[in-house]
Amino acid sequence: MPFSNKQPSPARATIADVAREAGVSKATVSRFLNHRETLLTPDIAARVEVAVAALAYSPSPMARALKRGRSRLIGLVVADVTNPFSVAVLRGAEKACQEAGYLLMLFNLGNDSRCEGKAIEALSAYQVEGFILNTLGGDAGAAADAARHGKPVVLVDRRHHNMQADFVSLDNAGAVQLGARHLVEAGYRELLFISEPVKNVSSRMERDVAFRSFIGNTAPEVPGLQGRTFESTEDDGDALDNALRDQRQRAGGRLAGVISSNAVVTLRVVASLARMGWQLGTDLGLVGFDDTEWSPYIGPGLTTIAQPTDELGRLAAHCLMERLQGLDLPPRQILLSGRLLPRGSSVPSVSVAPVIISAN
Amino acid sequence: MPFSNKQPSPARATIADVAREAGVSKATVSRFLNHRETLLTPDIAARVEVAVAALAYSPSPMARALKRGRSRLIGLVVADVTNPFSVAVLRGAEKACQEAGYLLMLFNLGNDSRCEGKAIEALSAYQVEGFILNTLGGDAGAAADAARHGKPVVLVDRRHHNMQADFVSLDNAGAVQLGARHLVEAGYRELLFISEPVKNVSSRMERDVAFRSFIGNTAPEVPGLQGRTFESTEDDGDALDNALRDQRQRAGGRLAGVISSNAVVTLRVVASLARMGWQLGTDLGLVGFDDTEWSPYIGPGLTTIAQPTDELGRLAAHCLMERLQGLDLPPRQILLSGRLLPRGSSVPSVSVAPVIISAN
DNA sequence: TTGTAAGCGTTATCAA
DNA sequence: TTGATAACGCTTACAA
Numbered sequence: 081m082p083f084s085n086k087q088p089s090p091a092r093a094t095i096a097d098v099a100r101e102a103g104v105s106k107a108t109v110s111r112f113l114n115h116r117e118t119l120l121t122p123d124i125a126a127r128v129e130v131a132v133a134a135l136a137y138s139p140s141p142m143a144r145a146l147k148r149g150r151s152r153l154i155g156l157v158v159a160d161v162t163n164p165f166s167v168a169v170l171r172g173a174e175k176a177c178q179e180a181g182y183l184l185m186l187f188n189l190g191n192d193s194r195c196e197g198k199a200i201e202a203l204s205a206y207q208v209e210g211f212i213l214n215t216l217g218g219d220a221g222a223a224a225d226a227a228r229h230g231k232p233v234v235l236v237d238r239r240h241h242n243m244q245a246d247f248v249s250l251d252n253a254g255a256v257q258l259g260a261r262h263l264v265e266a267g268y269r270e271l272l273f274i275s276e277p278v279k280n281v282s283s284r285m286e287r288d289v290a291f292r293s294f295i296g297n298t299a300p301e302v303p304g305l306q307g308r309t310f311e312s313t314e315d316d317g318d319a320l321d322n323a324l325r326d327q328r329q330r331a332g333g334r335l336a337g338v339i340s341s342n343a344v345v346t347l348r349v350v351a352s353l354a355r356m357g358w359q360l361g362t363d364l365g366l367v368g369f370d371d372t373e374w375s376p377y378i379g380p381g382l383t384t385i386a387q388p389t390d391e392l393g394r395l396a397a398h399c400l401m402e403r404l405q406g407l408d409l410p411p412r413q414i415l416l417s418g419r420l421l422p423r424g425s426s427v428p429s430v431s432v433a434p435v436i437i438s439a440n
Numbered sequence: 441m442p443f444s445n446k447q448p449s450p451a452r453a454t455i456a457d458v459a460r461e462a463g464v465s466k467a468t469v470s471r472f473l474n475h476r477e478t479l480l481t482p483d484i485a486a487r488v489e490v491a492v493a494a495l496a497y498s499p500s501p502m503a504r505a506l507k508r509g510r511s512r513l514i515g516l517v518v519a520d521v522t523n524p525f526s527v528a529v530l531r532g533a534e535k536a537c538q539e540a541g542y543l544l545m546l547f548n549l550g551n552d553s554r555c556e557g558k559a560i561e562a563l564s565a566y567q568v569e570g571f572i573l574n575t576l577g578g579d580a581g582a583a584a585d586a587a588r589h590g591k592p593v594v595l596v597d598r599r600h601h602n603m604q605a606d607f608v609s610l611d612n613a614g615a616v617q618l619g620a621r622h623l624v625e626a627g628y629r630e631l632l633f634i635s636e637p638v639k640n641v642s643s644r645m646e647r648d649v650a651f652r653s654f655i656g657n658t659a660p661e662v663p664g665l666q667g668r669t670f671e672s673t674e675d676d677g678d679a680l681d682n683a684l685r686d687q688r689q690r691a692g693g694r695l696a697g698v699i700s701s702n703a704v705v706t707l708r709v710v711a712s713l714a715r716m717g718w719q720l721g722t723d724l725g726l727v728g729f730d731d732t733e734w735s736p737y738i739g740p741g742l743t744t745i746a747q748p749t750d751e752l753g754r755l756a757a758h759c760l761m762e763r764l765q766g767l768d769l770p771p772r773q774i775l776l777s778g779r780l781l782p783r784g785s786s787v788p789s790v791s792v793a794p795v796i797i798s799a800n
Numbered sequence: 801t802t803g804t805a806a807g808c809g810t811t812a813t814c815a816a
Numbered sequence: 817t818t819g820a821t822a823a824c825g826c827t828t829a830c831a832a
Contacts, residue, residue, distance in 0.1 A: 105803045142505050143825035146808050161531045171521045174548045186546045188534045350737045374734040377710045465819045503809035506824050
């Protein structure tokens with residue numbers, strides 16, 4: 081039944097139907113809808129109101145978009161919907177957009193950054209009014225295109241080189257410090273920062289740099305503190321195993337610790353430890369970016385740095401809304417702080433003398 | 441700069457521009473675009489082709505939608521984007537849609553099923569050509585609305601009562617059996633099936649029923665086999681703790697095991713065990729629906745029943761495409777099998793005499 | 801204060 | 817084979 085009814089479908093009422101029903105012109109109906117404030121004879125207004133209700137009329141956004149160029153649509157491009165971080169952002173953004181009466185058009189890159197241009201093209205063909213981009217930023221031109229189309233863009237988590245646009249992100253430098261300092265205070269001395277291939281992804285670079293500078297700044301006051309970095313790839317578990325073994329060996333009598341730059345990497349590290357039969361916290365300290373629902377239950381609990389993901393998404397959407405309402409300011413940067421959630425993975429079983437690092 | 445350029449934006453080329461550039465009529469351009477097969481003078485065709493390329497013209501989907509009523513848009517309604525299962529489905533669907541040249545409009549209910557009608561309304565205002573629904577199905581009328589609009593609907597994972605629509609889902613009965621039999625074969629005898637509040641959510645009901653009937657069918661041949669069910673709610677950890685304690689007590693000398701009906705519940709069970717200091721597998725056997733990336737690393741590893749989520753999403757999208765191409769068949773049901781991934785959580789440390797249950 | 805009419809970018813129906 | 821022209825549903829000058 082639902083599939084064969086070509087005609088019984090009562091075909092949405094159009095503005096013309098309402099006009100006829102109310103015995104007025106289309107223009108009047110349109111005015112009633114859009115500029116209630118302009119003086120309308122109460123009588124007429126009432127008639128239109130009744131007709132609208134009777135026909136359950138609501139204007140076609142498509143026709144509106146065509147006429148006005150405004151679609152009440154926001155384009156959201158995500159590098160990878162399977163990434164929990166992206167999803168969390170998506171969720172926040174979607175909520176905020178809905179509240180503001182916008183709908184989200186979604187384009188997932190599936191981690192193929194070559195699609196980036198295509199995504200923006202497709203979305204902007206649908207007259208989306210603005211973009212929220214959480215992409216690798218590899219294809220700088222693509223995003224710039226969007227801006228060239230005169231449409232506001234908000235970048236989330238990852239900057240695009242040379243792109244002048246609002247930018248919403250975790251305070252990466254601060255978060256790295258938070259994690260690194262925590263490890264040091266817990267007694268770990270040989271630190272390894274593990275990231276996905278840095279390439280040119282801005283957030284990865286920032287975290288990497290922040291780690292190095294933390295080590296540089298802190299080493300003078302903490303005897304024996306050493307730091308290195310490592311890039312982990314999807315399929316090279318061996319390399320990771322070796323890096324960790326190497327790490328522990330370097331540590332010698334000191335404690336070895338790892339900071340993983342996101343949940344994906346964290347999981348790889350956990351897998352590696354499982355392969356080698358090491359104990360979290362004891363054999364290796366671990367602090368991971370991105371708090372997840374399962375973090376508390378891995379081994380003795382994973383110490384994590386939580387990002388305010390929902391807030392990130394909401395803010396991105398809000399920034400966009402402001403731009404859509406004509407706000408004409410230079411690009412803004414909004415950095416939100418991470419929160420450290422200490423759990424067992426950063427507790428060495430052998431007790432050590434506590435060290436307090438002076439703030440800054 | 442990107443925000444203030446109101447005019448330099450080179451305003452998409454329209455079909456009229458192309459026509460002018462090629463020195464032909466709009467109609468000709470339109471024909472070239474849509475009905476290449478109809479005879480066009482090669483000369484003209486070539487000229488149009490050149491003009492299209494020169495202006496980088498691509499037709500406005502909005503205008504098209506207005507004219508033809510077809511928008512190349514699919515509406516996707518998800519009960520909760522934070523649910524990993526929903527996301528996985530979303531991902532599969534998005535991919536398939538993109539490949540078929542459709543874009544996805546997303547509406548997230550945020551678990552508030554009262555929005556369901558609003559969602560469908562909003563989406564159908566944008567002329568989406570069809571719906572993929574992964575909702576609670578509480579508001580049966582809402583989904584029916586969509587069908588009334590004459591638009592095809594595919595239901596994922598959750599049936600709607602009285603809704604005649606294509607339905608794509610895990611073979612819940614089979615999956616429950618898979619898990620339950622596994623537990624029994626591993627030696628567990630006192631079984632507890634834990635679900636979120638069943639309400640009227642079809643997949644939850646099906647799993648619940650399948651569990652009971654497994655127990656009914658299997659008890660005769662397996663001495664001492666007992667089964668019960670329990671509904672776990674978000675915030676009542678105590679109730680769950682008690683249920684598990686009770687479970688183990690009933691088991692007496694036998695082994696107690698749990699089947700959790702999705703990843704969320706699994707996590708609750710894991711949390712409960714952590715509170716009570718129980719060992720997975722030993723103190724309680726556990727098989728959980730939904731395999732996740734973190735499953736292998738919780739305790740001795742979580743035994744799970746993996747759903748082919750990506751496939752589910754793709755299939756849903758494909759069903760929809762077929763309907764859009766006019767396929768007029770009675771509603772189909774597509775059930776995909778789950779896959780059991782045995783890990784440590786279903787291995788009792790005390791060895792027991794193995795039992796093989798005859799298939800069926 | 802309301803109505804008429806043009807036009808947004810397409811496609812489809814006619815003539816030519 | 818191609819070109820006017822009239823829609824699609826809406827908004828907005830401009831007239832009345």
